[in-house]
Amino acid sequence: MVAATVYFFSRTWLPALATSSGGALDHQLTLNLILLGVVFCATQLALGLFVWKYRQRQVSLQVTRGGQPDARVELTWLTIAAALFLGLNIAGAAMQARVAETPLAEKPVIVEVTGVQFRWYFRQPGPDGRFGQTNPQLVDASEGNPLGIDRSNPASADDVVSSELVIPAGKTIEIRLHAQDVIHSFFVPSLRIKQDALPGQDIVIHLPPTETGTYDIACAQLCGMGHYQMNAKLKVVAEGQYRAWLRQFPPANVAQVGHPSTNKVAHR
Amino acid sequence: MASPRNPLHAADHSSATNAQAGYPSVFSFSTHHRVIGRQYFFLSLAAVLIGIVLSLLMRLHIVWPQAPLPFLGQIKPEQYLAYMTMHGTLMVFFVLSVAPQNAFGNLVLPEQIGARVMAFPRLNMLSFWTTLISFFVMVSALFVTGGGSMSGWTQYPPLSATISAGAGQGLGTDLWIVSIAIFCVASLMSAVNFITTILRGRAEGMSLMRMPLTVWSWFVTAMLTLLAFSVLLAAALLLFSDRHWGTSFYLPAGLVVNGAAMAGHSGGSPLLWQHLFWFFGHPEVYIAILPGMGVTSHMLSTFSRKPVYGYRSMVYSLLAIGVLGFMVWGHHMFVAGISPYAVMAFSTLTMVIAVPSSVKVINWLGTLRGGRIRFTIPLLFSVGFVSLFITGGLSGPILAQPAVDMYLHDTYFVVAHFHMIMGMAAVFAIFAATYFWFPLLFPDRIMNEQLGRAHFWFTFIGAYATFMPMHFLGLAGNPRQYSQIVGSAEYLQKLLPIHVFITISAFVLASAQLIFIYNLIYSALRGKFSGTNPWESTTLEWEQDRRQRIRVHHGPYEFGPREDSRRDYTVQSEPPYTYKS
Numbered sequence: 001m002v003a004a005t006v007y008f009f010s011r012t013w014l015p016a017l018a019t020s021s022g023g024a025l026d027h028q029l030t031l032n033l034i035l036l037g038v039v040f041c042a043t044q045l046a047l048g049l050f051v052w053k054y055r056q057r058q059v060s061l062q063v064t065r066g067g068q069p070d071a072r073v074e075l076t077w078l079t080i081a082a083a084l085f086l087g088l089n090i091a092g093a094a095m096q097a098r099v100a101e102t103p104l105a106e107k108p109v110i111v112e113v114t115g116v117q118f119r120w121y122f123r124q125p126g127p128d129g130r131f132g133q134t135n136p137q138l139v140d141a142s143e144g145n146p147l148g149i150d151r152s153n154p155a156s157a158d159d160v161v162s163s164e165l166v167i168p169a170g171k172t173i174e175i176r177l178h179a180q181d182v183i184h185s186f187f188v189p190s191l192r193i194k195q196d197a198l199p200g201q202d203i204v205i206h207l208p209p210t211e212t213g214t215y216d217i218a219c220a221q222l223c224g225m226g227h228y229q230m231n232a233k234l235k236v237v238a239e240g241q242y243r244a245w246l247r248q249f250p251p252a253n254v255a256q257v258g259h260p261s262t263n264k265v266a267h268r
Numbered sequence: 269m270a271s272p273r274n275p276l277h278a279a280d281h282s283s284a285t286n287a288q289a290g291y292p293s294v295f296s297f298s299t300h301h302r303v304i305g306r307q308y309f310f311l312s313l314a315a316v317l318i319g320i321v322l323s324l325l326m327r328l329h330i331v332w333p334q335a336p337l338p339f340l341g342q343i344k345p346e347q348y349l350a351y352m353t354m355h356g357t358l359m360v361f362f363v364l365s366v367a368p369q370n371a372f373g374n375l376v377l378p379e380q381i382g383a384r385v386m387a388f389p390r391l392n393m394l395s396f397w398t399t400l401i402s403f404f405v406m407v408s409a410l411f412v413t414g415g416g417s418m419s420g421w422t423q424y425p426p427l428s429a430t431i432s433a434g435a436g437q438g439l440g441t442d443l444w445i446v447s448i449a450i451f452c453v454a455s456l457m458s459a460v461n462f463i464t465t466i467l468r469g470r471a472e473g474m475s476l477m478r479m480p481l482t483v484w485s486w487f488v489t490a491m492l493t494l495l496a497f498s499v500l501l502a503a504a505l506l507l508f509s510d511r512h513w514g515t516s517f518y519l520p521a522g523l524v525v526n527g528a529a530m531a532g533h534s535g536g537s538p539l540l541w542q543h544l545f546w547f548f549g550h551p552e553v554y555i556a557i558l559p560g561m562g563v564t565s566h567m568l569s570t571f572s573r574k575p576v577y578g579y580r581s582m583v584y585s586l587l588a589i590g591v592l593g594f595m596v597w598g599h600h601m602f603v604a605g606i607s608p609y610a611v612m613a614f615s616t617l618t619m620v621i622a623v624p625s626s627v628k629v630i631n632w633l634g635t636l637r638g639g640r641i642r643f644t645i646p647l648l649f650s651v652g653f654v655s656l657f658i659t660g661g662l663s664g665p666i667l668a669q670p671a672v673d674m675y676l677h678d679t680y681f682v683v684a685h686f687h688m689i690m691g692m693a694a695v696f697a698i699f700a701a702t703y704f705w706f707p708l709l710f711p712d713r714i715m716n717e718q719l720g721r722a723h724f725w726f727t728f729i730g731a732y733a734t735f736m737p738m739h740f741l742g743l744a745g746n747p748r749q750y751s752q753i754v755g756s757a758e759y760l761q762k763l764l765p766i767h768v769f770i771t772i773s774a775f776v777l778a779s780a781q782l783i784f785i786y787n788l789i790y791s792a793l794r795g796k797f798s799g800t801n802p803w804e805s806t807t808l809e810w811e812q813d814r815r816q817r818i819r820v821h822h823g824p825y826e827f828g829p830r831e832d833s834r835r836d837y838t839v840q841s842e843p844p845y846t847y848k849s
Binding site for chain 2: 095
């Protein structure tokens with residue numbers, strides 16, 4: 001059982017990484033699995049060994065061995081355990097600080113991400129760089145306005161709303177995350193990133209520069225019966241292709257929003 | 269402390285021994301703590317059976333969502349989520365909070381400290397019947413229009429606060445909230461009773477540091493219950509108020525649910541619920557596992573015929589875990605949108621809690637080392653507890669690192685973690701306790717050993733086969749609470765074979781429990797007679813003569829050969845005695 005566990009944990013289960021900066025986390029995770037794997041094997045084997053070695057062979061009244069620990073022994077164990085766990089804690093925090101505190105090289109590309117039962121919507125501000133205002137009263141997916149964009153607001157004219165996240169490769173992306181109805185969680189396994197999307201609150205996260213390709217986005221916070229099928233694609237394309245993609249939407253048009261019926265979950 | 273006039277020690281002339289006791293039936297309104305203990309035991313047995321069936325339905329639906337099932341037809345996603353919510357709630361509240369603490373606590377706690385009765389017998393009775401009402405309210409949710417609540421046992425708003433958010437979010441969720449509120453009241457009453465009994469009811473000579481570790485763990489658990497459940501009660505009332513009385517504790521402005529803008533709410537925060545819930549929820553994890561730790565220490569000492577290795581550090585680590593348990597709730601919220609500084613603090617405190625937990629594991633190993641281990645069924649389950657506790661415990665520090673948790677949060681890695689430690693480990697302690705105290709549960713009978721062995725091995729292997737592979741699903745990024753794999757994100761499709769394996773293992777694990785149920789019924793009716801003190805234990809619950817006042821002269825785990833008899837143990841109430849050196 002221990003051997004099978006070691007074998008399966010040594011396999012790579014993580015989805016292929018889409019960015020170079022996610023490597024630090026994989027490294028930290030591997031460090032965890034190795035260190036704690038050693039502790040796992042040692043303690044499980046000790047448990048098995050003691051139970052086997054000290055089993056009662058016949059009913060007798062021998063004196064048992066191994067009395068009470070003295071304070072020094074206990075302090076030693078305490079120190080080892082504290083060093084292991086706090087060491088991992090410090091290593092993890094340091095790694096996270098390195099990632100978080102690296103200043104952005106350039107102005108990030110801004111995308112607003114909205115979670116709605118059971119879809120993700122992605123809005124890009126268009127050439128003017130500004131998002132149009134939204135109003136909950138205007139939300140109507142069947143009229144092609146699932147985010148409730150206020151059409152009378154001039155900044156809204158060139159906003160591009162899509163049901164897949166298209167971003168340029170090699171750029172930092174600033175995600176402004178929120179939810180319309182219940183809590184969702186924006187999960188990009190290939191980037192090792194997850195952040196809850198809360199109604200009534202905007203949360204800003206950054207996606208590191210990413211290589212071209214198509215990746216999965218999932219919802220990781222229970223949001224209702226269609227939770228399992230709330231996913232989208234992250235398409236990372238070359239800079240030129242990205243501009244071409246943005247240009248294909250004429251102003252005041254809401255693009256590629258799914259059919260109204262898909263907003264409800266079909267049961268089968 | 270005990271005084272000659274303490275009513276908790278009044279000599280009991282009515283019942284001489286267990287066998288003749290003729291306790292009132294479990295179907296009666298009895299104030300006798302042993303009867304109440306049995307009532308709690310059967311309640312959690314009913315809850316665990318429903319919980320197991322629901323989990324099997326879930327496992328079937330995950331891998332074969334289209335399959336028609338007998339009586340139920342094809343399970344729909346909202347039914348899956350209702351089963352999931354019910355499974356989690358029944359297991360956490362009605363099994364893991366009830367069986368280790370209330371069932372076995374009532375069964376043996378008063379005798380273990382040398383008292384005759386609990387401090388408040390009528391309150392004790394009220395606690396049980398209130399819990400029973402709560403149970404019926406909870407289970408009834410499965411049968412109402414719309415089905416049971418689908419928002420999980422954590423009930424995050426706005427999903428739980430808005431009736432239009434899904435099928436089970438109407439009456440089903442109301443019943444959930446009402447049931448939990450009733451459960452909280454029952455738990456608070458029970459906790460007050462436990463704390464008072466332990467503080468006021470100990471026999472003469474039963475100093476705190478002579479209490480068995482089971483009693484210590486029930487004591488710490490009762491304190492946690494008192495502090496944690498009162499917060500949950502308040503949180504549940506606020507949630508109910510948001511749903512029906514137009515308040516906005518958890519609801520912000522601008523919600524658009526199911527295509528319709530919700531008017532009349534503003535200023536609330538969904539995060540408030542998460543803070544309140546996890547302020548309860550994390551101590552709740554320890555409410556489930558601490559009595560298991562006490563039971564395990566007790567069994568390992570009794571069956572390796574050795575004193576508990578490091579009794580004092582066992583007590584201090586229990587207390588440390590209890591105190592720290594209230595300071596780590598934020599580790600459930602690393603990706604919820606809280607301040608990074610708070611995340612850092614919660615992460616560090618969580619790592620600190622791993623230290624007293626390690627002390628416990630090392631002391632359990634130390635207790636076994638050098639002993640003369642008797643391979644009884646309670647010992648097997650206690651060793652299983654330690655194994656599962658290690659396995660489930662070691663994934664904790666991984667999840668406690670915010671950067672790693674950002675990837676693993678809400679995936680099957682977490683499901684594996686808590687099922688290993690708070691599910692399986694705690695259940696193993698419940699099994700150990702059932703086999704051990706069976707003569708008190710069903711007077712003077714013991715459970716069949718062969719059946720017990722078969723039950724242990726199938727359960728042990730089944731538990732690992734079911735929950736170990738879930739770690740790999742988590743590492744592969746499989747989010748939890750997905751009702752099916754087919755139709756979910758593309759990268760998950762290749763994981764389906766692992767899910768099939770887990771489903772098969774879950775059926776093996778569940779089938780093994782039939783052995784237990786059979787053994788339970790068989791041994792209750794036809795089991796061998798145990799005689800007095802069948803495990804040659806040192807503690808006072810096996811003390812048969814109830815007519816004499818008890819005076820305690822010994823620590824709780826005095827094992828070792830004696831010169832004056834063929835015994836290797838000294839019951840706490842025996843006259844002073846010195847050992848062969």
